[in-house]
Amino acid sequence: MPKWTVEEIAKATSGTVHHAKGQETVGGVSFDTRKIKGGNLFVPLIAERNGHEFIQSAIEKGAVAAFWSEPLEEAPKNIAIIQVKDTLIAFQAFANYYLNKINPKVIGVTGSNGKTTTKDMVAAIVSAKYKTHKTVGNFNNEIGLPLTILEMDEATEAIVLEMGMSGKGEIQELSHIAQPDIAVITMIGESHIEFLGSREAIAEAKLEIIEGMQEGTLVYSGEEPLLKERVEKPETNRFLSKKRTFGRSAESELYPIKVEAKLKETHFTTNRTPELTCILPIPGIYNVQNALAALLVGEELGIEVPEAYEQLSHFELTKNRLEWKPGWNGSTLLNDAYNASPSSMKAVLRYFQDITVPKRKVVVLGDVLELGDQSKDMHRSIREAIDPEKLDQLVLYGEEMTVLYDELKPAMTEKSLRHFKGEKEPLIAFLKDFLQPKDTVLLKSSFSTGLLEVVSKLSQGEKE
Incomplete structure (x- = not known):
């Protein structure tokens, strides 16, 4: 200490x-x-x-x-x-002082989705060469970030800081405290669109991460036009000495050649080392993009690809993100109920529908929050990622899911599609009665929707 x-x-x-x-x-x-x-x-x-x-x-x-x-x-x-x-300003100033005193390599990670997973991947890779400290849980705001800094050991050589936000100016504040050497922007999605109004405004807010940098390196999606056009502006370049891009195609510096989805793993190769396969111990091909960002950070810090792959093969993911758990009555739960956006919900749905499971596939989706006036349209858009033929049961929870329920009714039977609102007890009771041994259940929602309560109740052992 x-x-x-x-x-x-x-x-x-x-x-x-x-x-x-x-x-x-x-x-x-x-x-x-x-x-x-x-x-x-x-x-x-x-x-x-x-x-x-x-x-x-x-x-x-x-x-x-x-x-x-x-x-x-x-x-x-x-x-x-x-x-x-002001006690908060003093708290932040103290963190900045201590950070400068220890002087570790600072990696800041932000983005609409994937920032926690990317933070965990970056920390795993960097720890191959450096004594590394990272944000615990979701302590990624104006209070959590300085606390993370002040909890690092005096021997720390690299610190990985997740930076979250709900509005304009918040990432800028965190960047000035942390002064990153390397900044990562995972993607621009719809999270917090209620407060910022548009994806363009979200891109502007995420790019605030560079404002505490001095000739740093920015790692970002090279196929996101909202970032590409902004990164090339002179007012952006004055903070940076280098820009590194990842993506899905040769348009970016680092991209996957082959991706293979497994039940609990994801395998991929890249254009840089096509002869080597990276094995991620988590499902979802969308996590390959997070891994590519982390690999570029590793390259910046002198970590060789084989060593980085080895670190990724056993990295630890923050709790409640794509977490496999034993479930009620011999079922298996895939808990991803800590955070959600329409884009992340669609990505995990596509993954889940394509995997092979022992018995039935059950999906429980809760409301996605902070979408403002666009909430109805964005919840309705989730329909494009749902194939009723690949699911045995779809359960929707919350007021905002009403529009998705209405969209799906013509394509699904009354028995295969259920919608619950209000108290969670009827939802929990239905699932406990429905679930059979070897069923596989995906649960996904925003944290404030409270679906983790359902996860907890379904994780409490065998049917009585």
Whole structure:
């Protein structure tokens, strides 16, 4: 665990020390009093609740220092206080200071889909040569990214930071904190279109990742016109020294020659080394694009292709993304219910419909959120990826799925197509009654739709 003095933290954040000499040692940082450990710095963030209200709890849990932006006379005197103007800005400045102090190679990863998987792949490849730290879970926002930085070991040589957003300017803020040496943009999809209005605006927002760079390398899809036209602009090139592209064809620098989909694996070869086969321990041919992006990062950091392939063959995917789990009554679940966009939902549907399974194929799709005025059209468009002849049961959940249900009714029977809204208990009860041994079930939705609750209930063992 990294350690700092109170005085060091104060200097890094333009703060002033009170109720302490400044030489006290701090180890670890937390903004959540439920997770504070002895010796931590407490960061009282102001959101729905004012974090300053929890200072006594932080002290009881063992915090030895705290940022403070309220009036000093309201601060407790039995803990080192670092007075700052804004606790979130101080938190971010502290992370930037520590990052510059350790000075690892910084790889930033963003994109509408695939950024978590790509982050995991990049970290696996880079760890072949460098002591590597990466974003855990989805800690990819203005709070999660600085926490990830401050949790890295002092011996870290490379850090892989996922950068998420919901609106304009957020990636720019993260890029200025992280100052990436290499930036990856996986793809431009429809995620967050409710807030940004168009795919063009999403492309602009994702490209903000370069704004904290100084002569860095950008890795991006060479077949995405919204990126290609923007990357060539002078205002973009001033941040970059190199651009690397991946894609599906010779239009890009790195592309697949052969792709083979297996039940739980994906095999591919590339134009660079067609004699070598890369085996990904996850399903879905769309993950080849994520792997290509990661391979280009590896090349930038001097990692040879055979070594990179070996790392990818056993990389660990973040939980709840294409996760195979034992299911109810001897079924098998493919859990991908953590995040979704129309494009990612179509991709996983096409994969699932084409694989061979022991018995019946069951698909459970929940609402895709944050699509704004385009929600109906985008949910309706999922129909193009569904082949009723390849599914034994399709279950839709949520209000937004109503339009897809209406689209599918003429092509499917009442028994093979079901739609649930509201409480999840009827959906869970139906699935528990329907599922038989050796059935294979895909579950896909946006996180906020709550389908992970269904996954949890279907993962709880045998039929009673």
